[in-house]
Amino acid sequence: MNTPAIQLSIAEVTHLLTTDFDSLRVLETIVERSRQNLSGVWCVLVVRNGEQGYLDVLVESANAEFVPDRTLAISGPAALSAESGAVVMVDSFKDVGERWRKFGRSGLEHGLGGCRCFPMRLGRTSLGSLVVFTHDSWHSAERSNAYGQSMADLAALTLSTDSRQDRHSQVVTAVKKLIAVRGDVEQAVGMIAELDGISIELATARLAENARRRGISAGAYSSLVLANPDAR
The missing domain is CATH 1.10.10 (Arc Repressor Mutant, subunit A)
Known part of the structure; x- marks a missing residue:
């Protein structure tokens, strides 16, 4: 999956990074484009704040009709991805196994079907995770995991050059x-x-x-x- 929209969004973000950019604006662009191009309902950028196992929501983008529950963005798969620096995949909240049963049930109650958590890595350090939630199961539509990880990498680069x-x-x-x-x-x-x-x-x-x-x-x-x- 390498559509013009995906190519344009990556070009848009990389261009912003070559200017005297505002970090928050770049991160907002990354989250918004990720939600749009991955057909997501809600996209959240969560960051580690220095405390073990504790995350903060930094930027988010949601469909107009969706009311987010931020607990979902800082727990379960998102927390694992942010802490471990690994991609965490939940194809369907209807089938999450015992480990994340409560998380999956809560997601379904909020009208969500699946999610992908793409780590923001800087060298060997994990800064957080870019989390994309979908209304349906992840594989019900064509969604590019490579694109999601590229956007997470750009978010990590943005955070690493925060001071103008x-x-x-x-x-x-x-x-x-x-x-x-x-x-x-x-x-x-x-x-x-x-x-x-x-x-x-x-x-x-x-x-x-x-x-x-x-x-x-x-x-x-x-x-x-x-x-x-x-x-x-």
């Missing part, structure tokens, strides 16, 4: 770091090419392969080579 004042300095710092890493890589490639008697192209490929085998970045591997050429 810090944005420029963060970019400058990141650019300087990347330039330094690029320089290390180029020096290491040249060293490998000279010591091993191979072309720059082959040395570049060898550096990338050796870094991959060691499970480290090309920059980290380059630093090792520069510090100790025999470690290559």
Whole structure:
């Protein structure tokens, strides 16, 4: 599922992230577009507030006729997703098993049929979850899980760059770091090419392969080579 509406919504959010954006506006856009493009009744962005097992509703979007019960957004599958950093799927609230029976019954009472919880991950840290509730079961319509996770990732990126004042300095710092890493890589490639008697192209490929085998970045591997050429 890769409709023009989905493509446009991702383009809309990524464009906002390149401007002097207001974080709340971007998050509201993410939640609204996710609800629309996943044919949801209610979409909620829940965040971890630092207390173990406790979540806050940050942004939500609902159909005009729907009256949300926020308890559903901060418990059960949503809470598990936010805490574990995993996608949690409930295809149908009519068949949730014993674990979430009370949650499923409450969802049905509020006119909901299913949900997907997409974690907002930043590296190994889970910031919360983007939760999409549907009126029918999840698989009763074509819904893209990849799109939902992409929007959750964009929400995590938005939260990670919340301060307007810090944005420029963060970019400058990141650019300087990347330039330094690029320089290390180029020096290491040249060293490998000279010591091993191979072309720059082959040395570049060898550096990338050796870094991959060691499970480290090309920059980290380059630093090792520069510090100790025999470690290559």
